[in-house]
Amino acid sequence: MQIHLKTLGCRLNEAELESWAEGFQEKGHGVTQNADEADVLVVNTCAVTQEAVKKSRQIIRRTHRNNPQAKLIVSGCYASLDEKIQKDIPGIDLLINNQKKDQLVEIALKELNSETMPALSTEPGEASIFKRGRNRAFIKIQDGCRYRCTFCIVTVARGDERSRSIKDIIHDINQYHQQGIQEIVLTGVHVGGYGSDINSNLYELIKSVLCETDIPRIRLGSVEPWDLPENFFSLFSNKRLMPHLHLPLQSGSNSVLRRMARRCKTDDFKDLIRRARNEIPNFNLTTDIIVGFPGETDEEWQDSIKFIEESLFSHIHIFTYSKRDGTKAASLANQVSSTVKKERSRQLHTLAQSMRKICLHEQVNTSHSVLWEARNENNAWSGYTDNFIRVESKFAYDLDLENNISKVMITDITPDASHCIAELI
Secondary structure, eight states: OEEEEEEOSOHHHHHHHHHHHHHHHHTTOEEOSOGGGOSEEEEEEOOSSHHHHHHHHHHHHHHHHHOTTSEEEEEEHHHHHOTTHHHHSTTOOEEEOGGGGGGHHHHHHHHTTOOOOOGGGGSOOOOHHHHTTOSEEEEEOEEOOSOOOTTOSHHHHHOSOEEOOHHHHHHHHHHHHHTTOOEEEEEOSSGGGTTTTTTOOHHHHHHHHHHHOOOSEEEEOOOOTTOOOTTGGGGGGSTTBOSEEEOOOBOSOHHHHHHHTOSOOHHHHHHHHHHHHHHSTTOEEEEEEEESOTTOOHHHHHHHHHHHHHHOOSEEEEEEOOOOTTSGGGGOSSOOOHHHHHHHHHHHHHHHHHHHHHHHHHHTTOEEEEEEEEEOTTSOEEEEETTSOEEEEESOTTSOOTTOEEEEEEEEEOTTSSOEEEEEO
16 A cells, blocks of 8 residues: 655654654555545644634645545544544544553554555565655654643643653664664654653663764754753763754743743753753754734733843744633733734744844854754755754865765854855865
8 A cells, every 4th residue: 555644733742753754664655745545544633723623624625625535543632532533524534642652653554444555565665754755754652731821722632641662762763763764853752751650761761872872963843941960961972962952932931931830940941951050052043933823912921022032042932822722821811912912922023033133143253063964955065063053065066965074164143044054165
């Protein structure tokens, strides 16, 4: 059979997609990028916002409409929160919720009566991530979260924390490295909570990855700022652990953070990033901010803007708050008007662009390693530095740099401050 996989949402969904691709290939089936030629279609849905739910429904309908003869499997957060979609949306043959998605391949082959083992299965398959021309792999290290931020539906959809064994994670990383992958990203719903259910922790996992693999570049997905152990930053003395962290702040106002049920105050966050910048050379910090959380006053917004500016993030994922059924925040009083949210979002985008320009200028005349990914629209090579700054090569048009790691000197930034310009050393 030919299997087509598609996903909407977070890096964890992406990691699950790669795992399913591996699983289908191990059973002797092919993975195709062409949905029209597929025998089985798998959609991994998202439900983090109402807009994500809407997009998930659209993708499910469009996927079935474009290839109605194929079997359609739907999984992910939307499928877990609203299992009646199998009745509401025509064409879904199998619904697999998050609690069972680690067994999706086995369940799919059994339920769809397609448990076959053709000759192809005797040959080790090339990883789907590499076949698609990608340079990095997302490695799922855990699922679920024990905390309940008032705006978050994902913890409801994903359930309790469940950590994968260090042995299995090491196996996946080594397998991807053997197939040419140069960089892995450790991801999950609550990355910092890794090991809470198996008597381990994130420090021990990373230490083991550094000792038992040779993958050149190791990154972390989004990590909640209250989870990092005291000795965590010492791990970055190993240059294979990339000097970048995405620490979701969500708001720079302590009173808003309390309403969000966040476990980190602004002073704690400030101390954390001060330590990171002191202990990790070339450290780069990115974050998430929610604009217009219920009850957010003008004073709270100004406090938030001030703290964000002081923190100097190189990039901000900006989310305009929208009600999400099933969360506590949806029932909070004093919902912020759309007009106010739109204006605050505009202000924050302007500030984020200005901070990004400052951060990129600070990179000029510094050297970094870059993993080259592909040529861009100008036929120049593009990739990311160790501290996750996108760069474009200069004077390297005739070289084949794809999936190679090179030393560069950053010489300039683009006029729109979207990325840096670099020369090979």
